[in-house]
Amino acid sequence: xxxxxFLSLPLAGLAATGRGQRRSAILIWLGGGxxxxxxxxxxxxxxxEIQGPFKAIQTSCPDLVFTDxxxxxxxxxxxxxxxxxxxxxxxxxxxxxxxxxEHGGTPVARLLCRSAIGIPYGFVRVPGSWSVDSAHVVAxxxxxxxxxxxxxxxxxxxxxxxxNWAGRRKLLDSLDKMSTATDKTRKSSAQYDLAFDLLLGGxxxxxxxxxxxxxxxxxxNALGRAVLIAMRLVQRGAAYVCVNYEGDGDWDQHYHVDxxxxxxxGWLDGAVSSLVQDISDGGAxxxxxxxxxxxRTPVLNGQGGRDHWPQAGFALFAGGGIRPCAYGDTDRTGHxxxxxxxxxxxxxxxxxxxxxxxxxxxxxxxxxx
Numbered sequence: 001x002x003x004x005x006f007l008s009l010p011l012a013g014l015a016a017t018g019r020g021q022r023r024s025a026i027l028i029w030l031g032g033g034x035x036x037x038x039x040x041x042x043x044x045x046x047x048x049e050i051q052g053p054f055k056a057i058q059t060s061c062p063d064l065v066f067t068d069x070x071x072x073x074x075x076x077x078x079x080x081x082x083x084x085x086x087x088x089x090x091x092x093x094x095x096x097x098x099x100x101x102e103h104g105g106t107p108v109a110r111l112l113c114r115s116a117i118g119i120p121y122g123f124v125r126v127p128g129s130w131s132v133d134s135a136h137v138v139a140x141x142x143x144x145x146x147x148x149x150x151x152x153x154x155x156x157x158x159x160x161x162x163x164n165w166a167g168r169r170k171l172l173d174s175l176d177k178m179s180t181a182t183d184k185t186r187k188s189s190a191q192y193d194l195a196f197d198l199l200l201g202g203x204x205x206x207x208x209x210x211x212x213x214x215x216x217x218x219x220x221n222a223l224g225r226a227v228l229i230a231m232r233l234v235q236r237g238a239a240y241v242c243v244n245y246e247g248d249g250d251w252d253q254h255y256h257v258d259x260x261x262x263x264x265x266g267w268l269d270g271a272v273s274s275l276v277q278d279i280s281d282g283g284a285x286x287x288x289x290x291x292x293x294x295x296r297t298p299v300l301n302g303q304g305g306r307d308h309w310p311q312a313g314f315a316l317f318a319g320g321g322i323r324p325c326a327y328g329d330t331d332r333t334g335h336x337x338x339x340x341x342x343x344x345x346x347x348x349x350x351x352x353x354x355x356x357x358x359x360x361x362x363x364x365x366x367x368x369x
Contacts, residue, residue, distance in 0.1 A: 011345050014081050015287075015321050015352035022355035023320045024234040025108055027242045028227060028272065028290040031097065032251030035296035035306050036314040037334065038261050039268075041084045042067045043298075046332040050298045052306075053258035063326035069265035072273040078324055079276050081317040085328025085336045088294040088310035088343045093252075096293035096310060100343040108351045112239035144229070146222060153208060153229055207232035219270035227271040234284045251292055255305040272316065279319045287322060287353035291315035291346055298334025312336050315346050321353030 035052075037043055042056035042065045054067040059077035066074045073080075088096040147154045207229055218224040223245045230241040250264040272290055279286055295313030296306030312330050328339040 009345065010349040010352040011083065011327065011341050014083075014317060014323055014325070014327060014349050021321070022112070023353075024238060024284065024286040025112060025240050025350055025354040026227075026230050026234060026275070026286050026288045026319075027108075027240075027350065028230075028288065029101075029242060029244045030251050030268075030290065030292035031244065032093070033096075033292045033294045033296060033308060033313070034251040034264075034268075035253065035257065035261070036084060036312060036330070037296070037298060037306070038067055038257055039070060039265060040064070040066050040082055040314050040316070041330060043332055043334070046298075046334075049300050050332070050334060052300060053304075054261070061324070061326060067265075069261060070269045072269050073276075076273050076276045076280075079280055079318060081322050081325050081327060083315040083317070083327045083341050083346075084312075084330055085339050086291070086295070086313040086315050086341050086343055086346070087336065088313060091294065091308040091310050093293060093308075096343065100291070100293060100346055108240060108347055108354065108356065111351065111356050112354060151220075152210070152225055204233065204236055204238075207236055214274075217270070217274045219267050219274075221267050223264070223267040224271045224274075227275050231275055231278060231284060231286075234286045253296070253305050254301070254307055255303040257300065257305055260305075272318075276318045286319050287317070287350055288319040289315060289317055289346060289350040291343075293343070309334075313343075315341070317349065317353065319353070321355065 037050065038052050038054055042054070043050050044056035044065070052067075054069055056065050057068050057071065057074055059066050059074040061077040061080070061082075064074075064077045064080075064082055066077065089099060090096045144153050146152075210225065210228055210232075214228055215225065218228040223243070226243045226245060230238075230243050233241050250260070253260045268290075272288075275288065278284065279288070292313065294308060294310040297309040298306075298312075301307055312334055318324075328341055329337055331337045
């Protein structure tokens with residue numbers, strides 16, 4: 001088996017219960033590289049410069065120790081598969097992100113969208129200083145933007161009336177009947193269905209009418225609202241939704257982790273714990289992956305921050321098709337000591353959990369093509 005074929009295989013045991021049953025997928029992308037040590041892999045027995053400024057807390061899973069920045073997520077840890085041994089091949093943001101997204105995000109989206117009924121997929125994007133080419137994730141998708149004035153998300157806002165849009169749709173349908181039904185035209189038709197649905201106030205549009213009680217649970221912030229909308233789009237038939245949360249360099253914390261981590265960690269805590277709980281309660285049949293492109297250095301630098309560290313990062317899996325567990329481990333100095341996981345294997349694991357068989361995934365990702 002060559003290296004590319006091996007890296008297209010899911011992580012052993014994480015998605016064993018999800019084979020064969022097709023479900024939606026949600027990718028929560030933490031661009032910039034979040035720190036394991038300050039979130040999901042606390043090191044209370046390590047030297048102070050590795051422990052960092054936050055206290056370790058026990059979780060609902062005996063094998064997992066989080067920091068006190070994730071109090072709500074710690075209570076649903078028994079519903080997570082936490083991979084603490086993710087290894088990237090580059091310390092460059094774009095190169096490391098491309099390795100995971102090109103081998104994971106795009107193939108998963110393509111395969112799920114081929115069989116989707118209703119909304120093909122959505123892409124929720126929060127503007128930020130770090131930007132990875134969106135084509136790596138969901139090419140030809142619908143982009144849903146953040147409205148900074150209203151502090152919420154909005155669907156495309158084009159200045160045409162309901163009657164004008166209805167007339168254009170009728171013309172488009174007539175032209176479609178005259179064309180050959182190729183894969184390309186069918187895919188375009190699916191995208192038009194979603195666009196018209198949003199613009200004309202169909203079922204997808206209601207995903208943006210966020211109940212106040214849910215906003216309070218997920219968090220009244222950019223990440224909380226994005227994850228809540230992702231959940232609501234999946235409930236309305238979306239096959240694949242990517243929440244691209246990079247913030248304003250929120251996870252790329254080269255300086256003052258003690259000051260810069262609490263806010264984004266709090267947002268992550270509320271959003272992901274609520275999503276996990278809702279899926280567990282039967283709110284949607286979806287598989288979830290939450291990760292960034294690499295980890296951070298175990299030892300704090302001279303500015304109280306952590307630099308790029310491809311040697312050890314983390315990923316969280318949850319939802320349908322995922323077997324909760326603590327996967328991999330790091331020693332007290334922050335080096336992987338068991339069950340190394342490549343960033344290129346995260347996408348295949350999400351695909352397997354979503355019911356995509358490995359040979360199909362390999363073909364679309366270019367391994368067997």
